[in-house]
Amino acid sequence: MPILPYSFYRRPDVLQVAADLMGKLLVTRWNAVVTSGRIVECEAYAGIGDRASHAFGGRRTARNEPMYAAGGRSYVYLCYGIHHLFNVVTNEAEIPHAILIRALEPVEGVEEMRKRVGKPRPDPSLTRGPGNLSKALGIVTAHSNLSLKSAELFIADDGYRLQPGWLAWSPRIGVDYAGEDALLPYRLYVKGNVYVSGRPR
């Protein structure tokens, strides 16, 4: 199963990279335990001109440093003191574009995910929403700034292809503080997929 090359992430158009990530497999393999899911929802954060981005205005701190790395690395941070949010860094070095992975359709290791989340039975909330999917895949902030071609964490193309008509764009979720940029249609999701977060459309 081919792991996506760095050239996939280092393209200039973060919206195009986001569109191409849809349907790909996000895989973790901590301590030889494999869990994976197919990406069905994500959001693009378009660099220093995007008020919703942590890198708005060129802000650069120890936390968001991975966003300034060359594409193909992870950026994980803690939100609301509880949730670990997983991002894919794109574009060339010094251009802090990123894509927040918001939902997965579980593929491998469902039982392991269920144990991590502590649910008696698997249900669609297992990998719906960025906080939930990180928990299910065992991703925490310590996994920030890892290569997406490492043995423990990678994104692969298993040949699955989404039909273009299944995809839809919408404004991003939870970024009301971003003013007009909160209205940008930078969220991408698979229509009708039960793992997609937010209001049904």
Place this chain on the structure above:
DNA sequence: GAGTAGATCCTCT
């Protein structure tokens, strides 16, 4: 089904 409060802690000001 819709709306709201509370959890909880790291990061930056």
Place this chain on the structure above:
DNA sequence: GAGGATCTACTCA
């Protein structure tokens, strides 16, 4: 010292 790229449970209807 404030607030956040969230989620769940609980209320009220």
